[in-house]
Amino acid sequence: MVKPASSRAPAAVRRRPVAATAAGTDGASRDRILAAAHRVFRRQGTSKTRTQEIADEAGVNKALVHYYFGTKEALADAVFAAAAAEFLPTVFAILGDAELSIEDKVRAVVREQLDFHGAHPYLAGYVVSEAHTQPERVQTIMRRAGTAPLGVLRRQLAAAAAAGEIRRISAEHFVANLMGLLVFPFVARPLFEVIVGLDADRFPAFVEARKRELPAFFLAGLRP
Amino acid sequence: MVKPASSRAPAAVRRRPVAATAAGTDGASRDRILAAAHRVFRRQGTSKTRTQEIADEAGVNKALVHYYFGTKEALADAVFAAAAAEFLPTVFAILGDAELSIEDKVRAVVREQLDFHGAHPYLAGYVVSEAHTQPERVQTIMRRAGTAPLGVLRRQLAAAAAAGEIRRISAEHFVANLMGLLVFPFVARPLFEVIVGLDADRFPAFVEARKRELPAFFLAGLRP
DNA sequence: CGCTGGTTTAACCATATGGTTAAACTGACG
């Protein structure tokens, strides 16, 4: 990962850039580039983003981006994997906690996810968008984010159904329903706002209301 | 929209392409280009797509694409608008039909949408993806697809709630819930398959099962 | 104080890409 320098002949005059971080310092530039890549990629997606934009956003030369991350694609992969790993494992952890009842899980996931996506508006849309245009990457990269703990869920759902507490439902549909209800408004936010005539500044209030709406809706939906 | 030709001097030798449709025929080329653009854009998204790819897919020269549609962006706008207008109006029509009960609407929308998206796997993902990376376009272009008939829905939901048939729920959440449950597996399909460990070839069966699962779940979710 | 290794930079390169142009082809019509 280290391309050494060399020496040869004349060149030209150079001044340090606007806000020179100087050299030989800490690895701050690398972090700044990564953070900038996160912001830009999430906002615009991979293919619309130019490496130059990332460099600009990081206050750094374009070559430095390649120096640290090789190719744009490699950087994009890293960002995508990190983004997916940022919210899915939390969901999986809650769903996989054998100590929690179905109801507790639903309430916990709803609260946690609505808070999270409310604070990171572009994340879900970015991840889904990327997954759609580059489905090949998903398979490999998603390993970092793991998969849903269907085993635990299946047992729990079967037991609850046997006890007559809920309707019979497969773990797959349970997850699909939960995730769909949670992320749809965020993933499709620009469309959704137009469709239901929701002003952008009223969106947070909508999400807030959803924290009450969703547990009620979902838990009722499970009833026999 | 018509750029006339002219005449001047020598040029070079030309043979007709692989499958020459000849000139002076019908407006078949334009249609072929548009259809090709639909396929390619839906599969890859706007920014990943090269005009050359569309030309190839249409069996036509790249210049012809510009001849008929001006810019790539214009063509992309046309395709996006058409794609959104392909499934949203149907949903709005069902939801806005004052003759149908809430329950009938839910059953009808679920059946219709699952059939539709099952037959057009990339459409929802494409529309959502584009809306995410180009939110500016949504506002203007969505006019062709219209907006949800919230007025009718609100009255109906309020009446049903007053009659004690359902829980109180706003039309916005009603639409969000319905759309989220319906389109999520399609929009996030590559992710979803990995998350729940669903083989691609078992997806159609999952959708089929969903036709029974969703009305039950949704209608139960509305109950007081 | 000069060397050294990690860091940062400007300049460069090959190619891809969106878009333009002017010619050539085609069938219909008079």
Add this chain to the structure above:
DNA sequence: CGTCAGTTTAACCATATGGTTAAACCAGCG
């Protein structure tokens, strides 16, 4: 059969873009 309008095409062009390179810079170390 010549012309005309609508099509279709190869060749071009300017620019953007991802990536490379070799030099310069900087701090710490011996």
